[in-house]
Amino acid sequence: MTGTDTTNGLTTSTLESGIQELDQVVIRFAGDSGDGMQLTGDQFTRTTALMGNDIATFPDFPAEIRAPAGTLPGVSAFQLRFSSFDIHTPGDAPDVLVAMNPAALKAHIGQLKKNGILLLNTASFKPLDLKKATYTVDPRTDGSLDGYRVIEIDLTARTREALTESDLDNRGKDRCKNMYALGILYWLFQREVEPTQKALALKFAKKPAIVEANLKAMAAGHAYAETVEIFQVSYTVAPAKMPAGTYRNIMGNQALCLGLVAASNQGNVPLFLGSYPITPASDVLHQLSGYKNHGVVTFQAEDEIAAVCAAIGASYTGRLGITSTSGPGVALKAEAIGLAIMAELPLIVLNIQRAGPSTGMPTKTQQADLLQAMYGRNGESPMVVIACSTAADAFEVGYEAVRIATKYMVPVMVLSDGYIANGSEPWKLPDVDALPKIEVNYAPEGKPDEKFKPYERNPETLARPWAKPGTKGLVHRIGGLEKQDITGNISYDPDNHQHMIDTRADKVARVANDLPPLVPIGEKSGDVLVLGWGSPRGAITAAVTRLQEQGHKISCAFLRHLNPLPNDLEALMRSFKKVVLPELNKGQLASMLRAKYLIDVKSYSQVNGQPFQSHAVEDYMRNVLQEVK
């Protein structure tokens, strides 16, 4: 049986000396912000990736401010799913929930699968803990946990026991209890412990006492699980049959940065990042600030406006200007992006979207900034918009952004979101030597007595020359006022203005000439076409593949390029009875497609700060399929 992209609890399996084989598992670690759940999840993920499973993760941390310990707003969670087959999402409901305190239990028990394993740290179920979690009755006593395989362990006591010989004080020891829990899970799922041992040694290299304590706690947890036989069996998940190659586990912001740097290297065009920190985009600034050894210049500006303006200044100078932010920052950059459009300079704007409007819910995900990307500027100011759909995909999208910006001399908006940025997945590393060519041409020195024409265009791309200050014979002036085509002089001539308005639009439209054909998953015609863009890709793929296996005439296709849209999109849409578009917004791309093609695209909208659940998508599409018939 090929795995289907959904989990079935921990029940289907082949027995072998107490070890059951599963094709996939979903684990959720939940605890207080201070309990180290992100670290724990991260270690499990790395180990599991190294063991060859396919894997997808979903960290879900609380609002920006650390909430008081033990309360619901302070709960931090990390979900990961690993499998022996190709998966697309971190899973909907977990098979295993580790709840480090009552608040974590309360926040997450609702999603645990029936008969799922629930690991509780009894040390934190004192009356005050329960009260902080707004429990009036201890949930372990009121039957509400019936139907789960509850495992109660006093992790704090066990950990302290394991660390009696450690020099750490009790607070320090207690910090190791997540490793104790990890040890238990490592036994339960037959994970190797070496990668974590190495990683911790590296992470706390300067604090050997802490390394030792963590490793001891992990070993103790592992031994405890093995010896005490709290579990009847342990499980294993065979490596996934992934395409041959070298892999690395990667998060979206990381991959995006690598794509940008790789393209910069390919095109021999040095990068400049102007940025101002904002959740969930700050990691792009952090990451690229670490690539100074690749010649990347990063500038933490005083605000988003200065950040984008500095990037435009850099592009004017012949570097490729990039600016990274999230929605509210894009709003502030709008005026300057208009300038870049007018100046016809390359520029890359990275919008790692978060839940809006306004400050909204900064740590939650959403894809509601598409129409802002399209129209969020004064006047007719068309801009290329592309989007990444998974962590690994972000590499290619970063690369593509550089290609388009430099080939067409245009600003490019790249849309990602918090889910992609922070989620991780195994990434099949590209053959660096086979990366697509990026050719960047700067205008050569001018001839004496020939006036340089800054708006003389490449007939194919309509790109104007990229003339670096410092080059002899190319002195010229540009700016935000309308300018005469070819000469670049200021012009208020009505016909010229119309021509320039049309030309700027045409330049963006021509980007579509470069695009590869759309390749749907499934047949090229049928009952329902599910279109998608951005992070819902995983949930849609999972849902559609399952429906296809059930024999439905449903296909799906994903758009990386949102402006311009691919030339073959319309024909594809018209080959299906119905087109449905799930989006984490109120139907933004759907409305663009409806306006452009007059096709009755059905919007499936969810705007609650959460990613789509593949089961919900599946159910929705099943209904649509029914209606179509």
Add this chain to the structure above:
Amino acid sequence: MTGTDTTNGLTTSTLESGIQELDQVVIRFAGDSGDGMQLTGDQFTRTTALMGNDIATFPDFPAEIRAPAGTLPGVSAFQLRFSSFDIHTPGDAPDVLVAMNPAALKAHIGQLKKNGILLLNTASFKPLDLKKATYTVDPRTDGSLDGYRVIEIDLTARTREALTESDLDNRGKDRCKNMYALGILYWLFQREVEPTQKALALKFAKKPAIVEANLKAMAAGHAYAETVEIFQVSYTVAPAKMPAGTYRNIMGNQALCLGLVAASNQGNVPLFLGSYPITPASDVLHQLSGYKNHGVVTFQAEDEIAAVCAAIGASYTGRLGITSTSGPGVALKAEAIGLAIMAELPLIVLNIQRAGPSTGMPTKTQQADLLQAMYGRNGESPMVVIACSTAADAFEVGYEAVRIATKYMVPVMVLSDGYIANGSEPWKLPDVDALPKIEVNYAPEGKPDEKFKPYERNPETLARPWAKPGTKGLVHRIGGLEKQDITGNISYDPDNHQHMIDTRADKVARVANDLPPLVPIGEKSGDVLVLGWGSPRGAITAAVTRLQEQGHKISCAFLRHLNPLPNDLEALMRSFKKVVLPELNKGQLASMLRAKYLIDVKSYSQVNGQPFQSHAVEDYMRNVLQEVK
């Protein structure tokens, strides 16, 4: 014969003692920026309005910076059209062109009607003047003015002659030559001179020598025209049969401000304007700064962001916050507008649009900021959008903005444009006592021991209470983070977020419940419906009325409310074979309608910084009518 909304040159007329009667005239004054053409046009307009004609004007001044005297970029023009019937536009081609120098001639001769009157100031046709205007040959000598009724006068010499007794130096005297020209035209079109005499006396009250010189020059021009018989006849235009009432000539920015102040007075809600100067919106700031005696507080902020934030602060405090700007300024305000949407506070954003993108052509008109108004913010941040279509209409739109903002506790974007802002027309003054009611309710003092619920909503409008700081018992906190409905506490709950996203959208949608029915000009069904919004209204009305007179089944309707759209719009659209939408953008409203209704709305787009010419609209629609048949 009822006048049709187009001019036929100065030929059709009834004779009477050398005075011919016309039903309309279009005059264009053109000269150097320093020649006082705007003042001249303005005086002609006022006088003519007082004489009971209908009138429409179109000032067209050069780019922001004063260009060198005598050059093409320095030409300033003022077109006005007056008539004995109801007109909608300042006319396409002028019957009379006054050209104060060769540059003015060169820039405008192309539009003068065949056989039109061309008044030239010969004093400024010296070789250097011709060169500055890039003429290589004197156009008076090369036959290029054949076919016009050319009248050459050395206005400078004549004016100096008339002012020999004046104490002014020659520079001062020369400044009066526009009044000499005005005197000529006043005779030609039988205008009264008293209003101008009074106006000048007032304007230069502190400089009697200047008043005297100007009046003398005007009288001399008048006498000259009468005596020298340069014209065979003079003309008159009977008063228009306008609805009974009291009239005043008004420009768009003025009317908008009056609407705001009137509504503020009606609703007893004091106004606060936070603004930063920008063309063509600055006059709103100037105007409202002059209304301090109506309790209006105006604040010239350090930038657009501070301006809108201060306005939000004012609204928070119980004043009605307004901010005025143009497109680039709206871009800067986007983030803060999102805050107002989240805080659910009233706010009025006035966008007096200009030609973009970026700095664009600041003195030219365009209506390309509609999609920015709709979508130019991060996240799902729906906002009410309304637009004014003529100078006089701006009064009602300003009034309506206040009504909506305070009734629904929402930000309202008002779109106007440079054409409306600077154009003028006679305005039938409203009966102040009969203005629609505006009821503003502030939350009353809270009851002790009852916690105030800042997001408890009015069930009809979904408005939350307007709780003024300073009121006892209402202390509460708001902000840009997502909040729980009713309590207003910060909430990251997915269901609540979805609910609030939906509620904010619903609140905007409910504004449609208040709207009066759409009343098309013409039948309610037929071949073609021309929809319009904003300043093209005049050109569309003129074109459609003419086509109707020619028997075509064409109607037109105008949208003041762009978000939400009127509930009866869809039915109206579906009653015609074809819907066409002329817009000074690339089809922005058209795309909104296509997306929403899946109706194949045809966009008629012009983006050249100029208003539509009614004849062009007429020709376009005639083609569409043909296609439909």
Add this chain to the structure above:
Amino acid sequence: MSSVEHPKLTKKDFKSDQDVRWCPGCGDYAILNSVQTAFADLGKKLHETVIISGIGCSSRFPYYMDTYGFHTIHGRAPALATGVKLSNPELDVWVVTGDGDAMSIGGNHFIHTMRRNVGLKILLFNNRIYGLTKGQFSPTSPQGKVTKSSPLGSVDYPFAPIALALGAGGTFVARAVDILGPHLQSMVKQADSHNGTSMIEIYQNCNIFNDGAFTGFTDKGARDERILYLEHQKPLLFGANKDKGIAFDAHFRPFIVEGDDLGKAYVWDETSDTPAPAMALATMDEEVFPVPIGVFRRQDKPNFEYAVKQQVETAVANNKQSIKDLIYAGEIWDVK
């Protein structure tokens, strides 16, 4: 209202019902506590008090005060608060902001508020780091600071917020420290009594991302030697036994005096005609000199909202006009 109805509120009355959500150990707690204490001492009323903040850890402040509050957007609190104050000058308006919020993205509104002398009381929580976004250097971080966004050390020179406020024309400029409660409370009270813009820079420890930024002079052991308390019309003395002082040479360069020279210590005048002495103190090298806290400058000058209000009131009084007068103005004519 009779005073019976309004007994003086206590510190507890200023606490809202929301859980305080700063990291345990954060300096913000101490500041919150001092502000609540000072507000109670000042006899403030809940409903007349408005607290406006931007975005940052510090900017969560309004949620914890049972007054009117507005948690706005990043950097814009002074601008929004200016609108509040102009609309209703009677309100008691406080701005809470961070070093990123006020000095980085909000720098422009900050300096213009100072310039205009709007009657806002600004509490600038300076932890020399971006807390909320998890630890990037801020415009007040020292050069060389290693953070997530400056892995090789920041190359930026920092602002001296006091100097910036002085350069912008600030009329009440002071500094306090989170953990020196009574002094901070006294600063809050003095800020309160000032009629124009008051700005207090409050050194605040972010124990998660910039722990110990100020311990060099705020630690119990170091304090006496390293903190210089500015006191109006008192000489600039410091040290456990006030045995050291700060004097200025003819070029207004500071130097330390001791022993027999102690009498040369400069007598502080916070109301000086010129901002030069305050500027000299504000730019003193923290490594070499003690760190001044207290009032750097206090200058009485009519505030902005008062001038705006007066202009409106005078216009209303001098030129009463009905709406009808306004609309039926200029050249009007009748059509029958």
Add this chain to the structure above:
Amino acid sequence: MSSVEHPKLTKKDFKSDQDVRWCPGCGDYAILNSVQTAFADLGKKLHETVIISGIGCSSRFPYYMDTYGFHTIHGRAPALATGVKLSNPELDVWVVTGDGDAMSIGGNHFIHTMRRNVGLKILLFNNRIYGLTKGQFSPTSPQGKVTKSSPLGSVDYPFAPIALALGAGGTFVARAVDILGPHLQSMVKQADSHNGTSMIEIYQNCNIFNDGAFTGFTDKGARDERILYLEHQKPLLFGANKDKGIAFDAHFRPFIVEGDDLGKAYVWDETSDTPAPAMALATMDEEVFPVPIGVFRRQDKPNFEYAVKQQVETAVANNKQSIKDLIYAGEIWDVK
């Protein structure tokens, strides 16, 4: 390149082919002329010079110079120029801005440029009015100014741009006057030779909307008595016969000395350790004291772009890595 190929350019070479479009009589002409003269004298090359401006009458400046030029958006020139300078520190980057552009909407970028000491040369055309938008008061207009947006007189207090620059940490801060060409040219040259941010406030007459704003001290007749030329290491003397001087009292308050007291005139040191004396001059009451022009402060300090460049170069040198190394990093594994 051999020097034969590049004879020194003349003032005319710096003129572009575009018609200059300021109002006849505008002070901008004189400034343009002085800048062209100074650039020629300095032996600048067209292709290495970049002029970046915001929006305003003054910001049309780049169009009239036959160098690289970028007429950007309102207030943002220093930010954009920072990107230029960081990307290519070899370029000679000048920023042209107005009092509205730099002090109002662009205030934040202005102060951050000063703080970072980016090697930009900023020419701030201060006409104390918004020219391009046809005459509203600006943040440097005096209180009481009647303009279109302040029909009853502006109630704003103005900035002192020099003081603001000092408060922000400016390392070269100077003032000049449009019509005093040789002095202005000398300021331009000194700004050019400074290694960090140079800022020259240039008083510029807008003869259309604010005519005569500076005539009180720039008119031929008034000049001698009303202008104080700052000269490094020379006493602060003024008057036709240099018979008056400025001294400071112990609190650094300025006062005028004459006759026997002339020797007490303060000896100006533009390189002073502390910005206090410059601050004292920058805030002197224009009505009472002469108006200082010249260099208020000059401080040698490594510039920002150099530090950024060095960090990158060191990183490249210390940690050379191929793109393959970068991508195939961390925990990787093979699937066969």
